[in-house]
Amino acid sequence: MSSKVRCQITMSLDGYVAGPDQTEDEPLGRGGERLHEWFFGSAGASDVDAEIAAEGLAGTGAYVMGRNMFGPIRGAWGDEDWRGWWGPEPPYHAPVYVLTHHARESVEMEGGTTFHFVTDGLESALAQARAAAGPDLDVQVAGGASAVNQALRLGALDEVLLHISPILLGGGERLFVDVGAPRFEIVETRASRAATHVRYRVVR
Amino acid sequence: MSSKVRCQITMSLDGYVAGPDQTEDEPLGRGGERLHEWFFGSAGASDVDAEIAAEGLAGTGAYVMGRNMFGPIRGAWGDEDWRGWWGPEPPYHAPVYVLTHHARESVEMEGGTTFHFVTDGLESALAQARAAAGPDLDVQVAGGASAVNQALRLGALDEVLLHISPILLGGGERLFVDVGAPRFEIVETRASRAATHVRYRVVR
Numbered sequence: 001m002s003s004k005v006r007c008q009i010t011m012s013l014d015g016y017v018a019g020p021d022q023t024e025d026e027p028l029g030r031g032g033e034r035l036h037e038w039f040f041g042s043a044g045a046s047d048v049d050a051e052i053a054a055e056g057l058a059g060t061g062a063y064v065m066g067r068n069m070f071g072p073i074r075g076a077w078g079d080e081d082w083r084g085w086w087g088p089e090p091p092y093h094a095p096v097y098v099l100t101h102h103a104r105e106s107v108e109m110e111g112g113t114t115f116h117f118v119t120d121g122l123e124s125a126l127a128q129a130r131a132a133a134g135p136d137l138d139v140q141v142a143g144g145a146s147a148v149n150q151a152l153r154l155g156a157l158d159e160v161l162l163h164i165s166p167i168l169l170g171g172g173e174r175l176f177v178d179v180g181a182p183r184f185e186i187v188e189t190r191a192s193r194a195a196t197h198v199r200y201r202v203v204r
Numbered sequence: 205m206s207s208k209v210r211c212q213i214t215m216s217l218d219g220y221v222a223g224p225d226q227t228e229d230e231p232l233g234r235g236g237e238r239l240h241e242w243f244f245g246s247a248g249a250s251d252v253d254a255e256i257a258a259e260g261l262a263g264t265g266a267y268v269m270g271r272n273m274f275g276p277i278r279g280a281w282g283d284e285d286w287r288g289w290w291g292p293e294p295p296y297h298a299p300v301y302v303l304t305h306h307a308r309e310s311v312e313m314e315g316g317t318t319f320h321f322v323t324d325g326l327e328s329a330l331a332q333a334r335a336a337a338g339p340d341l342d343v344q345v346a347g348g349a350s351a352v353n354q355a356l357r358l359g360a361l362d363e364v365l366l367h368i369s370p371i372l373l374g375g376g377e378r379l380f381v382d383v384g385a386p387r388f389e390i391v392e393t394r395a396s397r398a399a400t401h402v403r404y405r406v407v408r
Contacts, residue, residue: 013366013380013388014219014379014380014381015218015219015380044389044390162217164368164400164402166388166389166390166402166404167387167388168380168383168385168386168388170383170385175218176217176218176219176372177218179372179374181372181374182372183371184217184370184371184372185248185370185397186248186370186395186396186397186398186399186400188395189393189395189400191390191392191393191395191402192390193389193390194390195390196368196390196393196400196402198368198370198395198400200370
């Protein structure tokens, strides 16, 4: 198996990965938490969803993460004390390269996750993540929308796993904006009552 | 079976049902024809797509259609000679209530399709279509996006069959804009390499 760069992200029917009015208290915006009901097992979630959630991070040797995915939009995370949303043991268990404008020392968390802060852009972060993942493990762009959009625009993604949640958000952070014209091919679709999960190959 | 109001529509991954720069020569806008490859059997279309295309119009007693779906955006269709895009025998085989600002005599086509022109809005068109369809057959909102969006906003749709085409259009006519906050439930998902077809119940 050769290493791929992939991402997975949950999108509403109207194309948003976070609702309007994102705040520190409500980082996914108004109504945005409903996007992830398939993941947390509510709203008709089934074995299919649990299987997809479990597969999600498997086979991944390193992550690249946008600034807003790591910390609040305003406020604390210029702060040296901010260590992400996930508590002492984040679910990544691998190096995570966080895009930022503020240089900062790496932060080692419990369970194998280390946050590295990259100030020279997505291509640099992807190169570092690929080197860390090695030839056998994949790199994932962990979100948010703007990091995924930028990776698509750069032609850097091999695969997108899209979780389409049956909700409307009416506003917020849109996926697939200003991404150029990548060609998508459907690899497989799996479905439950909670979400439709489609894996696309991105032809570059 | 009791009569429902439903619609089916093909949407790109980035949420458009027609591409940018719609013209009389290119009514689906730039790149918009690729949306319907699943329907026309190209691009990895399979038996699933053919089955869904065949089911599409079954059980329908009348249609409501937006102005742009019937005729070009500019140009001919104030014209009494314009009889739709479909040639002498349109695929509807039932009465079709076309939303317009211009009163006009009904036009009877071959094969059972009659175009009626409704100048007093979507609710009136839906009421006429329901009466024509009777208690056993469904009414379909045949598109385009603005008619579907308006029907959602009115709480008039029971079901949406969304064909999600694996393409990006980058601009054009967006679905699910300004539709209020209807709740969608996934009824079933069927998939091929050409499109992902999801049937949603709209809870009103």
